[in-house]
Amino acid sequence: MPGVETDRTVEMVLRTVADHCDDLVALTQSLLRFPSVNRPPNGDERAVQEFLAHSLRASGLSPELFCLDDVMGLEAHPAYHAGGSVEIPRDYRDRPNLSAVWRGQGGGRSLIITGHVDVVPPGDLEQWQHDPWGGEIADNRIYGRGAIDDKGGIAAALVATSCLRELGIPLRGDLILQTFVDEEYGGGNGALAHVIRGPRADAVLMLEPTDLVICPATYGCQSIHIAVHGRGAHPIERWKGVDAIGLAFDVYNAVLRLEEQRCERVRRLPFFRDLPVSLPLTVRRFEARTIGGGSVPDLCELQVWTTVLHDETQESLLAQLQGHFGQELAGSVWLREHPPTIRPIGRFLEGTWLPPEHDLVRAAQSAHRQAFGTEPRLSVGTSGDGFIYANYGHMPLLEMGPGPVHRAHAPDEYVTVNELVAAAQLIALVAMEWCGIA
Numbered sequence: 001m002p003g004v005e006t007d008r009t010v011e012m013v014l015r016t017v018a019d020h021c022d023d024l025v026a027l028t029q030s031l032l033r034f035p036s037v038n039r040p041p042n043g044d045e046r047a048v049q050e051f052l053a054h055s056l057r058a059s060g061l062s063p064e065l066f067c068l069d070d071v072m073g074l075e076a077h078p079a080y081h082a083g084g085s086v087e088i089p090r091d092y093r094d095r096p097n098l099s100a101v102w103r104g105q106g107g108g109r110s111l112i113i114t115g116h117v118d119v120v121p122p123g124d125l126e127q128w129q130h131d132p133w134g135g136e137i138a139d140n141r142i143y144g145r146g147a148i149d150d151k152g153g154i155a156a157a158l159v160a161t162s163c164l165r166e167l168g169i170p171l172r173g174d175l176i177l178q179t180f181v182d183e184e185y186g187g188g189n190g191a192l193a194h195v196i197r198g199p200r201a202d203a204v205l206m207l208e209p210t211d212l213v214i215c216p217a218t219y220g221c222q223s224i225h226i227a228v229h230g231r232g233a234h235p236i237e238r239w240k241g242v243d244a245i246g247l248a249f250d251v252y253n254a255v256l257r258l259e260e261q262r263c264e265r266v267r268r269l270p271f272f273r274d275l276p277v278s279l280p281l282t283v284r285r286f287e288a289r290t291i292g293g294g295s296v297p298d299l300c301e302l303q304v305w306t307t308v309l310h311d312e313t314q315e316s317l318l319a320q321l322q323g324h325f326g327q328e329l330a331g332s333v334w335l336r337e338h339p340p341t342i343r344p345i346g347r348f349l350e351g352t353w354l355p356p357e358h359d360l361v362r363a364a365q366s367a368h369r370q371a372f373g374t375e376p377r378l379s380v381g382t383s384g385d386g387f388i389y390a391n392y393g394h395m396p397l398l399e400m401g402p403g404p405v406h407r408a409h410a411p412d413e414y415v416t417v418n419e420l421v422a423a424a425q426l427i428a429l430v431a432m433e434w435c436g437i438a
């Protein structure tokens with residue numbers, strides 16, 4: 001998009017978005033005041049979706065709200081997962097998805113901009129200084145559950161679109177705004193409903209918090225339950241037992257060595273190489289109990305959460321762990337004969353991947369340079385429902401949204417006014433770069 005004329009258009013867009021800062025803040029506050037909590041099997045997304053539909057209608061678009069249960073073939077789809085990562089079959093009554101198309105002039109590439117409106121509960125209210133549903137502003141920060149995950153990004157996308165429309169900048173390709181339900185807790189089905197129902201597009205921008213870093217790859221993830229079996233015995237005769245806690249320490253250390261090996265494998269991959277830990281894995285539970293009445297613990301359970309790459313499957317991951325244990329624990333006669341049992345918990349979320357030279361990555365990099373005058377960083381985005389669009393909808397996908405991921409799901413989640421404006425500016429320029437200007 002070179003040329004003096006284009007420079008002038010870019011400047012005008014950046015300025016117009018900045019001039020709409022108050023609208024952007026007000027819209028974000030409004031979205032945060034809807035407690036659109038995902039509480040499996042239900043969720044409270046309807047009100048915020050209806051509000052968004054109303055806002056889009058006011059800006060001249062014709063949004064459609066639709067119920068997941070009305071999407072033909074949803075439940076039969078291979079990516080449909082009834083229970084998500086919490087294994088509780090979902091109920092989609094009163095949880096509509098939303099889609100709105102801004103038709104392009106033709107001859108350009110289409111773009112879906114999408115994010116989820118469900119949020120995790122605020123958790124312990126004692127830890128919040130601000131009302132999680134108040135949309136309060138203090139020191140240029142707008143507080144509330146979902147501020148960056150994903151409501152701030154959604155507000156930025158809406159304002160970016162309305163600024164382009166207000167300026168009369170005619171895009172060539174269609175710009176499609178979508179918001180969906182049930183992302184938290186490994187839902188996936190809200191995104192899947194969009195993919196099955198359409199419209200399709202030539203690319204997808206997923207509004208997860210990346211601090212506006214362009215993420216052509218996203219992590220997948222899986223929780224795994226590991227049971228380490230010992231043999232119970234009365235403590236007065238403890239030599240007759242086999243202490244499962246002691247064994248579990250070996251298993252724990254073996255799991256940590258697996259993380260090292262997995263990281264080594266991806267160390268040279270683009271996007272991954274600057275990360276302190278490229279494929280994070282965490283043991284997030286370690287618990288012993290006795291089952292047979294004895295007092296020497298005969299069972300110790302570990303819960304592991306691990307990120308996965310785009311080319312891994314649940315089967316390959318579990319096979320890798322099994323093989324790893326076979327090697328690492330071979331020194332223990334007991335563990336060789338009584339290997340830990342491994343079971344996945346909940347759904348396997350897949351990773352996604354775009355090569356660094358992909359046109360979509362280039363378009364986002366170019367938009368970043370124009371918006372901020374700096375060289376963009378490429379990284380790996382958090383796991384979410386991007387894989388549904390990328391791997392099942394077969395659309396190239398980038399993850400990019402305002403705010404760093406560590407604020408998500410935490411007390412006093414917030415997005416700054418600057419982050420919102422920068423996000424809206426960047427989104428507007430990505431749409432211009434990708435869809436083209438007529």
Ligand SMILES: [Zn+2]
Nearest residue numbers: 149150208384
């Ligand atoms: Zn999210």
